[in-house]
Amino acid sequence: KPLVFSGVQPTGNLHLGNYLGAIRKFVALQEHHDCIYCVVDLHALTAQLVHDDMPGQIRSITAAFLASGIDPKAHIVFNQSAVPQHAELAWIFNCVARIGWMNRMTQFKDKAGKDREQASLGLYAYPSLMAADILVYRATHVPVGEDQKQHLELTRDIAMKFNLDFMEHIRRTGLGTDITVGDEPVHAYFPMVEPLIDGPAPRVMSLKDGTKKMSKSDPSDLSRINLMDDAEAISKKIRKAKTDPDALPSETEGLKGRPEADNLVGIFAALSDRTKEDVLNEFGGQQFSVFKPALVELAVDVLSPVNGEMRRLMGDTAYIDSVLRDGGERARARAEKTMKEVRDIIGFVQ
Numbered sequence: 001k002p003l004v005f006s007g008v009q010p011t012g013n014l015h016l017g018n019y020l021g022a023i024r025k026f027v028a029l030q031e032h033h034d035c036i037y038c039v040v041d042l043h044a045l046t047a048q049l050v051h052d053d054m055p056g057q058i059r060s061i062t063a064a065f066l067a068s069g070i071d072p073k074a075h076i077v078f079n080q081s082a083v084p085q086h087a088e089l090a091w092i093f094n095c096v097a098r099i100g101w102m103n104r105m106t107q108f109k110d111k112a113g114k115d116r117e118q119a120s121l122g123l124y125a126y127p128s129l130m131a132a133d134i135l136v137y138r139a140t141h142v143p144v145g146e147d148q149k150q151h152l153e154l155t156r157d158i159a160m161k162f163n164l165d166f167m168e169h170i171r172r173t174g175l176g177t178d179i180t181v182g183d184e185p186v187h188a189y190f191p192m193v194e195p196l197i198d199g200p201a202p203r204v205m206s207l208k209d210g211t212k213k214m215s216k217s218d219p220s221d222l223s224r225i226n227l228m229d230d231a232e233a234i235s236k237k238i239r240k241a242k243t244d245p246d247a248l249p250s251e252t253e254g255l256k257g258r259p260e261a262d263n264l265v266g267i268f269a270a271l272s273d274r275t276k277e278d279v280l281n282e283f284g285g286q287q288f289s290v291f292k293p294a295l296v297e298l299a300v301d302v303l304s305p306v307n308g309e310m311r312r313l314m315g316d317t318a319y320i321d322s323v324l325r326d327g328g329e330r331a332r333a334r335a336e337k338t339m340k341e342v343r344d345i346i347g348f349v350q
């Protein structure tokens, strides 16, 4: 079975973008893949060093995974800091990655803001730890929202450079396999990861501005639907969502230049596991006064059970913690197997 890895940061509340861009896909992949889902608490230090309630944040993401339908017995759910091999491999990748590569990361530029001298070294190295998260399991498939695409390209670059730089060592240890990258035959230890970004909502936009990404950091709560919102809040936010005055088109072509309409149709499609074409077949020619109530009903139907189960689980910290402990143990065993081999390849005496 192909190996899937993905992570979510325990910072702030989860929103519909996280759910449709990531978690809902995590759930769907379980059937035919071996999946490892991680609460990336080490990464959370790059957004903010001191957290008032780090344990609560970690448990709430874990609860969201479980409430959405991730099976922690058949797969692995854990928090990143429980597996120190992530940080160990990240250090090695810090020595593989080039400063010029990191300087091109748009998320770093956005998050560092104007005064880049004051950004933490951790924020700069964020993508290198992300590459380590994935490659410490030698995972091949990574479901994420579109904003993570550049980080996954960097992950491939890091894997490729490691494979090429250590090619002779990898051969000597007999640990690699022959793969082709483009037309090049490479004797590789790390695989080339494949981002899974498809689906009708790879980038969920703000409900207030269809050109801005839905995000935890938007000061307006009306810009996003939070996973913990109740039916009333969901309904209010969708009713107040920005739209244009026209009816919905009957073809996706007609959504061009209408970012808010495009976003709402994408959300509807993702929530109902349909395509945008299919949604427009039903709603083409209709006004938002018809479409919005249908979207409210659908969103409440899908999100309420998740919300309710999340609240229930949050009251059972003993269970949540036991899931993380068990997942951490199984993840550690797998990660250590890779790290033993990586130490061998590099030539560390162990």
Ligand code: TYM
Binding pocket: 005, 006, 007, 008, 009, 010, 017, 018, 019, 020, 021, 022, 040, 043, 129, 130, 131, 133, 134, 142, 143, 144, 145, 146, 147, 148, 201, 202, 203, 204, 205, 213, 214, 215
């Ligand atoms: P984070 O916590 O910022 O986001 C979690 C997931 O939600 C997706 N996402 C969105 N998708 C669609 N529309 C949006 N508006 C939207 N906002 C967020 C993100 O793309 C992400 O998939 N760097 C990762 C965490 C990470 C990771 C990894 C992911 C750490 N290590 C290894 C994959 C593999 C992140 O930004 O998470």
